[in-house]
Amino acid sequence: MPIWILRDFSKCSSCKLCEIVCSLKHENMVWPEAARIRVYEIIPGLPVISLCVQCDDYPCVSSCPFQALSVGEHGEVLVDKEKCTMCGACVTACPGNIPRILPGKQGVIICNLCNGEPECVKVCSEMGYHALQLVNKPEGGVVKNYLVKPEEASTKLLVKMMGEAE
Amino acid sequence: MPEICVKATWVDEGTLCFNYEDCVKVEKILADFFKNVEASVQRESVVARLEERLLSSDEVLCQDSSIRLSRVFKGG
Amino acid sequence: MKGFWGRLLEVDLATGVAHVLEIPEKAYRMFLGGRGLATYLLAKKYGEKWRLLDPLSPENPLMLLTGPLTGYYPGVKLSVTGKSPQSNSVVGSVVSSEVAVELKASGFDGLVLKGGCEKPCYIYVENGRVHLRDASDIWGLGGLKLIKKFHSILKEDVNGEPGTPFVYIGPAGENKVRTAAVMSKLAHAAGYGGYGAVMGVKKVKAIAVKGYGSLPSIYDPESLSSLFRSTLRNVRERMKRFRQWGTTEGTWYTGYYLSSMPVRNWQEEWHDVKNFSHVGFELETWVKNPWADWGCPVACMKLSLVKREGEVYVTDNPDYEMAAYLGSNLGVFNPKETVLLSSLADELGLCGIQTGNVMGFAIELYEKGVLTRDEVGYELKWGDVECLARLMRDIAHRRGIGEVLAEGTYRAARILSEQKGVDLTRYAVQVKGITVGAHGVRSRRDYPQPISYALSAQGGDHTSVAGFPVDSTESETWYAILDSGVVCMFTVLDDKGLLEYLNIITGWGLNLNEFYSIGRRIITLQRLLLSLGGPDAEWGVRDDDNPPRFYEPLPTGPYRGSSIGRDEVEELKKKYYAEIGWDERGIPTEETLRALGLGEFAPLLNQVRE
Numbered sequence: 001m002p003i004w005i006l007r008d009f010s011k012c013s014s015c016k017l018c019e020i021v022c023s024l025k026h027e028n029m030v031w032p033e034a035a036r037i038r039v040y041e042i043i044p045g046l047p048v049i050s051l052c053v054q055c056d057d058y059p060c061v062s063s064c065p066f067q068a069l070s071v072g073e074h075g076e077v078l079v080d081k082e083k084c085t086m087c088g089a090c091v092t093a094c095p096g097n098i099p100r101i102l103p104g105k106q107g108v109i110i111c112n113l114c115n116g117e118p119e120c121v122k123v124c125s126e127m128g129y130h131a132l133q134l135v136n137k138p139e140g141g142v143v144k145n146y147l148v149k150p151e152e153a154s155t156k157l158l159v160k161m162m163g164e165a166e
Numbered sequence: 167m168p169e170i171c172v173k174a175t176w177v178d179e180g181t182l183c184f185n186y187e188d189c190v191k192v193e194k195i196l197a198d199f200f201k202n203v204e205a206s207v208q209r210e211s212v213v214a215r216l217e218e219r220l221l222s223s224d225e226v227l228c229q230d231s232s233i234r235l236s237r238v239f240k241g242g
Numbered sequence: 243m244k245g246f247w248g249r250l251l252e253v254d255l256a257t258g259v260a261h262v263l264e265i266p267e268k269a270y271r272m273f274l275g276g277r278g279l280a281t282y283l284l285a286k287k288y289g290e291k292w293r294l295l296d297p298l299s300p301e302n303p304l305m306l307l308t309g310p311l312t313g314y315y316p317g318v319k320l321s322v323t324g325k326s327p328q329s330n331s332v333v334g335s336v337v338s339s340e341v342a343v344e345l346k347a348s349g350f351d352g353l354v355l356k357g358g359c360e361k362p363c364y365i366y367v368e369n370g371r372v373h374l375r376d377a378s379d380i381w382g383l384g385g386l387k388l389i390k391k392f393h394s395i396l397k398e399d400v401n402g403e404p405g406t407p408f409v410y411i412g413p414a415g416e417n418k419v420r421t422a423a424v425m426s427k428l429a430h431a432a433g434y435g436g437y438g439a440v441m442g443v444k445k446v447k448a449i450a451v452k453g454y455g456s457l458p459s460i461y462d463p464e465s466l467s468s469l470f471r472s473t474l475r476n477v478r479e480r481m482k483r484f485r486q487w488g489t490t491e492g493t494w495y496t497g498y499y500l501s502s503m504p505v506r507n508w509q510e511e512w513h514d515v516k517n518f519s520h521v522g523f524e525l526e527t528w529v530k531n532p533w534a535d536w537g538c539p540v541a542c543m544k545l546s547l548v549k550r551e552g553e554v555y556v557t558d559n560p561d562y563e564m565a566a567y568l569g570s571n572l573g574v575f576n577p578k579e580t581v582l583l584s585s586l587a588d589e590l591g592l593c594g595i596q597t598g599n600v601m602g603f604a605i606e607l608y609e610k611g612v613l614t615r616d617e618v619g620y621e622l623k624w625g626d627v628e629c630l631a632r633l634m635r636d637i638a639h640r641r642g643i644g645e646v647l648a649e650g651t652y653r654a655a656r657i658l659s660e661q662k663g664v665d666l667t668r669y670a671v672q673v674k675g676i677t678v679g680a681h682g683v684r685s686r687r688d689y690p691q692p693i694s695y696a697l698s699a700q701g702g703d704h705t706s707v708a709g710f711p712v713d714s715t716e717s718e719t720w721y722a723i724l725d726s727g728v729v730c731m732f733t734v735l736d737d738k739g740l741l742e743y744l745n746i747i748t749g750w751g752l753n754l755n756e757f758y759s760i761g762r763r764i765i766t767l768q769r770l771l772l773s774l775g776g777p778d779a780e781w782g783v784r785d786d787d788n789p790p791r792f793y794e795p796l797p798t799g800p801y802r803g804s805s806i807g808r809d810e811v812e813e814l815k816k817k818y819y820a821e822i823g824w825d826e827r828g829i830p831t832e833e834t835l836r837a838l839g840l841g842e843f844a845p846l847l848n849q850v851r852e
Contacts, residue, residue: 013541015534017316017474023456024467030313031456032343040405042393043386044428045533045545045556103369103454123471127478127539128485129532150404151393161529161547162554175714176690205690206500210484213736220739222479236715239731240689241492241562241681241704 002075275309276321277334293776333435347453412591433593461749512799567598573624679704719761
């Protein structure tokens with residue numbers, strides 16, 4: 001049964017502890033750019049959470065010319081670092097450009113759900129924010145709706161808060 | 167019947183000791199201590215240590231102990 | 243070197259050339275980073291001609307520094323320093339900004355700006371490469387308008403990433419107002435010290451930083467992972483009420499209960515307006531709770547919003563200081579109105595404390611007939627939001643009466659005293675050029691030590707108060723350590739906890755004594771520079787004193803009649819000097835300098851005037 005990280009922007013405090021613990025877990029150092037989950041706070045107070053949504057059709061996986069990407073048992077995208085040439089095909093294929101290539105790092109980075117126990121969800125819950133929750137993956141291709149550019153999502157949140165269009 | 171002695175870095179007059187019938191929660195010790203000091207202290211700004219160990223509020227002490235309190239911020 | 247890079251990025255704004263400043267590990271070991279390192283570097287470079295260095299000249303460097311704890315300790319603060327236009331010493335101001343993390347991710351411990359741009363510019367540091375760009379499209383803007391515009395400019399102009407962190411100044415900084423702040427994230431300000439004006443003199447509108455690397459390696463990475471998580475848990479557990487209300491709780495607690503909150507230029511320190519409390523703000527103005535900065539388990543901020551006459555005003559809570567200084571100190575006891583004024587201060591890029599203080603000063607002078615309607619142009623009335631907003635704008639733009647008030651309370655009092663031939667310093671609630679934070683000393687319930695501000699190397703700065711015992715969290719030596727770490731005081735465990743953390747990152751194996759020596763070293767060097775002062779103000783032993791108002795008995799509230807005494811302060815002063823190793827004039831002795839490893843600065847003692 002595929003699992004999924006449910007994200008609530010209104011509960012997100014902008015603390016970015018998810019980014020920090022993700023990089024500590026995967027890279028053994030504090031390296032926010034290498035976090036698989038990113039929080040964009042373009043408008044102060046209105047953060048936007050950005051993370052792989054595990055599209056039903058996994059366009060990133062099928063786009064890879066080197067078969068470096070695959071789907072794991074929880075529905076997560078797995079990256080074979082040896083096969084990955086960092087060509088960027090998956091980044092373009094992803095409707096949200098979520099996969100990232102970092103200078104000095106072998107292999108593209110995409111959330112792999114930490115073997116079914118995502119670290120980001122743990123810390124967000126421990127800290128009492130509960131902006132990230134582990135749920136069963138929603139059906140009906142719903143997840144792609146989350147792939148809104150951070151700038152666009154920020155604007156929507158701002159208009160919603162101010163009660164008027166700017 | 168533990169005797170808990172508390173030394174706060176911001177209080178001049180030495181250590182205050184309290185005797186309890188039974189095991190006591192750190193929170194209770196702190197509450198008793200604050201009743202006896204002049205200046206007002208926000209609970210959040212106070213950190214309690216038992217020797218080298220940080221104490222959490224709901225920890226329970228059953229033996230004679232010496233606690234050190236620091237106040238880590240005053241205002242905001 | 244573990245936990246830091248040993249490198250600063252120095253930019254010459256006139257030429258656009260950037261170069262790397264190598265800093266030896268020893269300097270970090272003696273001064274940490276942030277305030278301490280800045281004081282050391284400034285004293286080393288300018289010590290000889292300190293008195294002549296004009297803080298409002300492009301020669302005064304603007305330093306944005308991190309410390310060994312930045313990025314590894316929960317929470318974030320960026321240290322902002324240079325020579326302070328308020329006190330003429332180094333004031334370690336801090337502001338919560340991810341620029342600190344981005345700098346460290348860029349391979350640098352900090353950014354130093356020298357000289358000035360010819361025309362308004364912004365700086366974009368991308369993975370260590372410096373771009374100086376034209377800022378004419380954003381000059382004059384502030385608040386949300388600026389933030390939105392700057393984000394799209396970063397995207398179009400330099401292909402910047404969404405949400406790239408940046409610090410900036412508002413119109414007040416542009417106009418070199420001494421009470422201007424260096425701003426971050428809409429409502430955060432590095433206010434103490436007046437560095438907004440320093441940035442404005444350099445014509446730098448904003449500094450955006452993006453780094454793609456990891457933070458520097460540390461001494462004991464295994465221990466760090468678990469210590470990070472346990473620290474998060476410990477702080478979170480202790481700060482639950484703080485998360486709900488932030489420091490806004492002080493609006494009631496410090497005002498009604500502790501009676502230490504400034505009311506109408508500190509004429510009183512008590513109020514009993516129930517709605518002017520954290521609950522009042524929560525119910526009337528907060529639209530999002532909680533709101534945090536990078537790595538923070540507390541999240542003391544809230545997003546606050548009011549609408550008035552078709553305009554929308556957004557700000558944070560506001561925090562206690564703003565609520566006091568743009569609230570009770572101005573005779574305002576209404577959450578919505580305070581939020582409006584706080585939002586305006588944010589937009590103008592003004593420090594709420596320094597500005598709220600000088601506004602209170604002006605209104606009291608008006609009340610007493612010293613300032614007249616003719617010279618102000620309009621009536622100044624306590625609690626009148628229209629006139630208060632107008633006055634704030636006048637200060638930010640140095641218009642009319644705003645011109646003299648823009649110089650800050652100390653200088654405005656001096657100028658007006660001369661102009662009017664009457665001593666107005668008794669109405670100035672400030673110490674050594676820096677107005678006093680919203681925590682009074684007269685009731686003895688809030689800040690019980692009467693030397694808190696009188697002896698502090700940072701004057702009226704309530705986040706760096708002097709106190710006994712000198713080697714404890716009651717002392718300015720502790721706050722110097724926090725400002726040099728660089729950490730946010732609300733996420734700190736205690737001194738032993740912070741020290742353990744520091745040792746795990748750096749491998750220095752310091753003990754508590756050595757830890758506090760770092761604090762003493764920083765304070766002592768700041769003190770030495772304070773004694774040199776100049777060019778427009780210098781301080782002597784007489785300035786180690788409280789504002790005259792603090793000797794007046796409280797007229798209202800449960801501590802009516804209470805005050806502090808001059809004899810008491812004099813006695814504590816002598817005791818403090820002895821404890822911290824200064825002579826009877828409050829000047830560090832040569833022996834103290836040498837004992838702290840500051841022997842190279844001993845020659846500066848010859849320049850200290852009697």
